[in-house]
Amino acid sequence: MLGNMLWASYQVQRQQLIEKSLEANRVYAHSLAQSTQHFVLNAQQQLAVGAERLSRDLDQPAAHDDEVERIKLQTDAFNSVIAVNAQGVVVGTSPALPELQGKALTSAANRKALQQRLPMVSDPFMAHTGNLVVTLSHPVFDADGGYAGYITASIHLRDPxxxxxxxxxxxxxxxxxxxxxxxxxxxxxxxxxxxxxxxxxxxxxxxxxxxxxxxxxxxxxxxxxxxxxxxxxxxxxxxxxxxxxxxxxxTAPMGSLFGTVLRNAAPLGLLSLVLIWLCSRRIAAPLQQLARHAQEGDVGAAMSRVKAVNSWYFEAAQLKQAVLVSFRNLSDRIGKLDLAALTDPLTQLLNRRGLERALSALTASGMPFGVITLDVDHFKDVNDRHGHDAGDQVIAGVAQSMRANARPQDVLCRLGGEEFLVLLPDVTADTALQVAERLRAAIEAQAFPKVGHVTISAGVSHYPETQANPDLAIRQADKALYRAKHGGRNQSVLYRKRSQQPPPPS
Missing domain, CATH: 3.30.450.20 (PAS domain)
Structure with missing residues (x-):
């Protein structure tokens, strides 16, 4: 009878260790999958930015090589970056791959990218270079929306x-x-x-x-x-x-533990059963705590609770350390990837995704806010006359002027190209117009390298003064910007319905 009880206790404890190990591996795999998911999304975002930049420079002979080189230098995540035109011919590589330059790619991944014209991750395949690779690709469209090829980044599976x-x-x-x-x-x-x-x-x-x-x-x-x-x-x-x-x-720890239990059980009888029960609970306690805390959604709180677990034996201590390392790595990677996903690489202002998050927070707070949309006047002429590097300096300079004329609580965004947006919490419509005009004057007075002076046009609206729907308030600001553009540029216009607009001077 005692032997049966000891054997049953052994089986119970062994099953607990198995279940906890299964759970620990599940949590570990889940954490690594999240980190990898964020990496893939961030890599696709980097390729999307590269495709957008390249679309503005398709008429420049060196644009393809310059852009793939920029992407390759920006991150060590890719073994190579290649630009392919709409006919599937290689037009730019980094690092330089003379054997591919000007050659048509024939892989299934290339055919799929040309056919679907969508961001994608390929199945593994043997590349022309003899490397086993997977590729991430993003389509490139010209200024008229015509398909111009794609940018693809490769990961060499058999290399570091x-x-x-x-x-x-x-x-x-x-x-x-x-x-x-x-x-x-x-x-x-x-x-x-x-x-x-x-x-x-x-x-x-x-x-x-x-x-x-x-x-x-x-x-x-x-x-x-x-x-x-x-x-x-x-x-x-x-x-x-x-x-x-x-x-x-x-289950290796069970061997020595069961031998100890048997030696103590022979002379002590029933007392040994109590000790077995106590030991099983003590062994399982840190594992149960680690598994429970590892499933919590709040990484910071979970790390604090995991640190407090009394991992009194080697396996529990190792599992605890593994969970903490996984949490730290996950927290670091999420922080970096989240920042990259929400900001514009050139200006470090919020991008459209960051704007959506900020707008949701402002709407939930119930606080009124002004909206300014602004656009650099004749920006295409700047790029055509002085080159895209000078254009990028103008964009960065406008962003810096926005920061210099903003409060800490203001939300500054770049929507793409030469278009920007500002959310001004807790101001009136007239104050928002004054801020727009002050920003317009500051930019007009600023001299940019190679370019000289530029001007901006701004459209202003207000939630809820001009519109009780936050999304429609932004559209109103766009309409006001349109009026500013067609009214001669270099001015700030507050949105008013046509019935509210002042009559023209007699």
Whole structure:
């Protein structure tokens, strides 16, 4: 009877360790998938900015090489960056790849990019250079909206690449490891280099990822080892991340613990049963706390609670450290990627996504606010006469003037090209017009390198004075800007309905 109870206790504790290890791997895979998701979205944003910049310079012979070089220097995430025209011919590379320049690409990824004309992440394929790659691409359209090709950035799967930086290695050095599979089941990242580019072993985790599911389960790797696997998809790329640990490693602490229990159980009898129960609770307590806190949505609060867990034995301490490292990495990456996703790279002002977030916050607060939309007059002439570098200096200078004439609570945005927008919390419509006019005068007085003086036109509206709907208030400001442009430029116009506009002078 006592032997049966001891054996049952052993099985219960072993199952608890297995379940906690499954949960820890699930959480770890989920955290890594989130980091990778943010990387893919940020990379697509960088390519989108490059495509937009290139669309303005398509008539410049060196524009393609200059832009791909700028993207390559901006980040170490890509092994190479290539510009392709609408016929699928390479027109720019970084680093320089003479063997590709002027050649038509024939890969399935190239054909798909030319056909779909959408941002996409490719399946792995063997490139002309002999490298096994996956590519991220973004279409390029000219100023008239015509398709002009695409920009593509490659990750060389068999060379040191960004996946090594993002994923690192599994925190346990006991046969545990991570691997990444593509949507077609090809291994993109694996601690065994020979496995990269090979079809993944068709186990339960890979099958679940092919259906876009996340979770944790028992599986067997390509060597037939019984593993405890946690897995999560990366929706933006169609990839899946698997973190797994051998079941023998997860349950290894049970051997010495059970031997101690048996030695104490023989002379102590019933007392040993009590000790087993106490030990099982004590062993499970830090694991339960770690698993519970790891599922919390607030990363900062979760880290504080995980630090407070009393991880009194080696495995719990290692698991605690792994969770904390994962949280820190996730917090850092989310912070960097979130900032990049909300700001314009050239001016560091908020972009349209940042404007939407700020507008939602202002609307929720119920605070009135003024809206100023402004546009640099004759900006195309600046680019045509002085070049796009000078144009970029004008854009950056306008942004600096906006900061110099703004309060800390004002919201400054660049909507694209030479268009800007300002939200002025807690001001009247007349005050917003005065701010617009002061900003217009400051920019008119400013001298820009190579260009000299430029002027702006501004449209002003107010929520709720001119419009009780925040989105429509912004449209009113656009209409007022239109009137300022067609009224001669270099002026600020407050939106008024036609019935409210003052009569023309007699």
């Amino acid at each position: 690449n960004v996946l090594h930086s993002l994923l690192g290695t599994h925190p346990y050095e006991d046969g545990s490891y991570l691997y990444v599979v593509s949507r077609d089941g090809t291994v993109l990242y694996h601690p065994e280099p020979d496995r990269v580019g090979q079809p993944a072993t068709r186990n339960a985790a890979v099958d679940a990822l092919s259906q876009g599911r996340a979770g944790a389960l028992h599986s067997h790797n390509s060597h037939g080892v019984h593993m405890l696997a946690g897995f999560a998809p990366v929706p933006a790329a169609g990839w899946g991340i698997v973190a797994q640990r051998p079941i023998e490693a997860a």
